[in-house]
Amino acid sequence: GAGVSQTPSNKVTEKGKYVELRCDPISGHTALYWYRQSLGQGPEFLIYFQGTGAADDSGLPNDRFFAVRPEGSVSTLKIQRTERGDSAVYLCASTLAGLPTDTQYFGPGTRLTVL
Amino acid sequence: AQSVTQLGSHVSVSEGALVLLRCNYSSSVPPYLFWYVQYPNQGLQLLLKYTSAATLVKGINGFEAEFKKSETSFHLTKPSAHMRDAAEYFCAVSDPNTDKLIFGTGTRLQVFP
Numbered sequence: 001g002a003g004v005s006q007t008p009s010n011k012v013t014e015k016g017k018y019v020e021l022r023c024d025p026i027s028g029h030t031a032l033y034w035y036r037q038s039l040g041q042g043p044e045f046l047i048y049f050q051g052t053g054a055a056d057d058s059g060l061p062n063d064r065f066f067a068v069r070p071e072g073s074v075s076t077l078k079i080q081r082t083e084r085g086d087s088a089v090y091l092c093a094s095t096l097a098g099l100p101t102d103t104q105y106f107g108p109g110t111r112l113t114v115l
Numbered sequence: 116a117q118s119v120t121q122l123g124s125h126v127s128v129s130e131g132a133l134v135l136l137r138c139n140y141s142s143s144v145p146p147y148l149f150w151y152v153q154y155p156n157q158g159l160q161l162l163l164k165y166t167s168a169a170t171l172v173k174g175i176n177g178f179e180a181e182f183k184k185s186e187t188s189f190h191l192t193k194p195s196a197h198m199r200d201a202a203e204y205f206c207a208v209s210d211p212n213t214d215k216l217i218f219g220t221g222t223r224l225q226v227f228p
């Protein structure tokens with residue numbers, strides 16, 4: 001596609017529910033990143049995929065958060081037993097090769113609200 | 116460990132005035148530095164990046180930044196502000212081991228007519 005897309009754009013859920021957030025990277029990009037942006041803050045790293053494997057998941061806050069990228073393209077971020085503190089904008093980015101000098105192209109984000 | 120600090124969460128300028136947004140970095144290795152802009156209800160867009168070539172980097176929309184190792188700074192400037200420059204600006208450093216970006220807290224630029 002022309003850019004990184006994320007669905008849904010907005011998600012409202014109740015405390016304790018399960019949610020899935022989807023990211024479609026730019027076609028051909030091997031590296032995919034998830035970030036979380038809370039109100040008034042910069043994006044914070046969650047997890048990084050190189051191909052199908054998670055190369056770095058050190059940013060996942062706890063075991064309620066999980067992400068997959070089974071075919072090396074689309075990725076899904078999964079959050080179990082959501083808490084109000086999970087409310088944030090979840091951003092996805094992709095790069096061609098995952099090099100530190102690569103430009104990360106960001107999607108518009110998914111705004112998650114946990115009531 | 117890498118980190119960036121953005122001084123000033125809000126900056127206000129008049130249209131046509133100089134824009135200066137400050138970013139200082141901390142890095143144990145030569146850093147790769149980025150400036151991103153976030154317009155309301157839009158995703159982050161790269162303005163420019165420093166990858167150890169020229170220390171003065173020119174980006175889109177008339178912005179530029181200068182890498183100063185002695186001052187550990189990478190400030191963003193634009194000679195003449197436009198109303199359309201009103202947005203949130205983020206400085207970031209790339210982790211050389213995992214390629215993730217480490218962002219500052221952002222600076223909101225307001226431009227007054």
